[in-house]
Amino acid sequence: MPRDAVAMTRQEVEDFLDREFPQIHYGGRTFQVEEVGPLFARMRMEAHEKHLRPGETISGPAMMALADLALYAAILAQIGPVALAVTTNLNFNFLRKPKLAPMIAECRLLKVGKRLAVGEVSLYSEGEADVVCHATGTYSIPA
Template sequence: MTTKMTAAELDAYLDEVFPQLHYGGRTFFVEAVGPMSARMRCDYHEKHLRPGGTLSGPTMMALADLALYAAILAQIGPVPLAVTTSLSYNFLRKPAPMALIGECRLLKLGRRLAVGEVAIRSQGESELVCHATGTYSIPAGP
């Protein structure tokens, strides 16, 4: 199965439709896409820190949501109104002070719904810091 969008095309698309994502400096990057999958990176930056100096939950939530969006669009192409309908997060341990990697695997990709899971790790580490599952609604085609 080939993808309809490459990692570079997805990065450019996110720049176009979500320019606010990079306010204060670009930190989110699509690293790879494949059949029913995507990998994203969130670079370590002070704008993502919470009190105590750890990467915040909202940062991990954004990374998971973006990884799901990237995995879906890689399969179906640029559909701007594909939207999140549910997300669930399990924060498992404090992330290390380094980039986060979110690896998404789509479990189901139908005509109207997509379901996936995202494993988030500190870059270079094997232990999960967060596990997320989510569902996206895909608008009906023309």
């Protein structure tokens, strides 16, 4: 697939996640695919009580889930519906306390090969310009 094309639209990625991974919406719809493009995806996570930690802020595990899912969405958009693409590495740098607001994840794929995809994700509190968390990750793509 050319680098300037996508294999799946935003709606196709969202439908695939809803169908293959309905558990991500357990307890209510939390994640939404907002946009996909060549080597890119943007997702939104609604801030629910279950995502909070002491201090009225979004928890690290909630941000980790969003970053991992955004990376997966970007990869799906690029290579198509491959349910068995799996995370092999994730690294997180928590930069500042997020606001108690929906979180936005913007993922940029750095490399998509035959067996591995590598990307980076920047997380923001909705309406804020400062990155609250920066993540990098690698996915294994099955043959």
